[in-house]
Amino acid sequence: MGGRIGRGDGPRTGPCGAGGLGREQLPHARAPTAALLYPSGVELGDRRTPLADDGASPPVPLSVPFHFYRRTYHTLYVNNNGLVSFGAPETQYTSDPFPLPDGRALVAPFWADVDVRVAGRVLYRQSRAPGILARATADVGAAFPHLPFTAAWVFVATWDRVAFYGATVAKVNTFQAMLVSDGRLSFIILNYGDIQWTTGAGSGGDPRSGLGGIPAQAGFNSGGSRLYFSLPGSRTPAIAHVGATSNVGLPGRWLFRVDDFSLPHGCVYNDLTDHNECSLFDHLRPVPARHCSLQGSSVLQATVRIEKKLKCIPNLNDVDKLLLNQALESVGK
Known part of the structure; x- marks a missing residue:
């Protein structure tokens, strides 16, 4: 599996790894x-x-x-x-x-x-x-x-x-x-x-x-x-x-x-489908206190599909822009 390193490996030698600090x-x-x-x-x-x-x-x-x-x-x-x-x-x-x-x-x-x-x-x-x-x-x-x-x-x-x-x-x-x-x-x-x-x-x-x-x-x-x-x-x-x-x-x-x-402001992830009302990026934009649902292989991916327009929202800080753009790139624009 990609990225899986070390599961089942024996203990690594040395008190903190080669060249490590005590x-x-x-x-x-x-x-x-x-x-x-x-x-x-x-x-x-x-x-x-x-x-x-x-x-x-x-x-x-x-x-x-x-x-x-x-x-x-x-x-x-x-x-x-x-x-x-x-x-x-x-x-x-x-x-x-x-x-x-x-x-x-x-x-x-x-x-x-x-x-x-x-x-x-x-x-x-x-x-x-x-x-x-x-x-x-x-x-x-x-x-x-x-x-x-x-x-x-x-x-x-x-x-x-x-x-x-x-x-x-x-x-x-x-x-x-x-x-x-x-x-x-x-x-x-x-x-x-x-x-x-x-x-x-x-x-x-x-x-x-x-x-x-x-x-x-x-x-x-x-x-x-x-x-x-x-x-x-x-x-x-x-x-x-x-x-x-x-x-x-x-x-x-x-x-x-x-x-x-369930997430604050009513976002719920389950097996239903309603792609119109939900935002997990509530630190970027408040959403109403009502229930909505997401469906997809990833909560983040489903959110990004909904929130592509966030790229146009003014006053995003640099961290928000970086996270959002990386998420968009991960699922395809």
């Missing part, structure tokens, strides 16, 4: 400071994934089942390479494009070749603390104001100032994946702090910059071929600017309902 040569990991990120840290009860290349947590039993489209999960894994996975840990360090045909169910805030032996840490916890539940309830409510919802459980995974494999430069990324549920409705929140690199050396990236090669994939894959979402810029250099994008009007945050594929 962990002590990079700044010590600090707590995330971006306003959108939820608090994390061992003092809050977070666990840490192993300090290993392509490592993952043990299976994490969930105190509340998580409904992810047509499946319900009772355990998950937090993987060093920017993924939360269901069913099995994920060691693949070069991303594949979504959708994945092999049935893997993944939440991918930033699927790339992370190496916490060089710098950073990966933290996770599930919580029913009143403060975090109230904040999650408010965040979901702001995005879906007409949907009654009170969070009963939150799972937070944080990649805190993590370096890339083979790094010879002190560049680190901070990002977060959250699962939120009331026991019936399920949501994914992806939060982004500082993103300084896109690609590890094992994926063709430049060890001096963390750029080039096959960049990170971001979004989620339900385990089927139709229900997935790929964030604009995935597997292109534009993913470096993911912190400037959003579907909820807050740069650095993407939020989805995933018991039934």
Whole structure:
């Protein structure tokens, strides 16, 4: 499969790849400071994934089942390479494009070749603390104001100032994946702090910059071929600017309902067809609070077909123009 590198390979030699920096040569990991990120840290009860290349947590039993489209999960894994996975840990360090045909169910805030032996840490916890539940309830409510919802459980995974494999430069990324549920409705929140690199050396990236090669994939894959979402810029250099994008009007945050594929402002992806009323680029142009449907091999592709006229909208910022033009090129003009 194109872009699949390393799945099933043995561990790579060396503490951080040939020519890489030792962990002590990079700044010590600090707590995330971006306003959108939820608090994390061992003092809050977070666990840490192993300090290993392509490592993952043990299976994490969930105190509340998580409904992810047509499946319900009772355990998950937090993987060093920017993924939360269901069913099995994920060691693949070069991303594949979504959708994945092999049935893997993944939440991918930033699927790339992370190496916490060089710098950073990966933290996770599930919580029913009143403060975090109230904040999650408010965040979901702001995005879906007409949907009654009170969070009963939150799972937070944080990649805190993590370096890339083979790094010879002190560049680190901070990002977060959250699962939120009331026991019936399920949501994914992806939060982004500082993103300084896109690609590890094992994926063709430049060890001096963390750029080039096959960049990170971001979004989620339900385990089927139709229900997935790929964030604009995935597997292109534009993913470096993911912190400037959003579907909820807050740069650095993407939020989805995933018991039934739904986005803020009423956009729903299912098997129906209505190509006239929908825009997933709601950070570019507001859409009415009404339901609409998309059909196609890719949510992004279906959106681009609808939104070609966005190329003519004035006052798009440079990131929006870049993402849109790359998306248009990917599906043909």
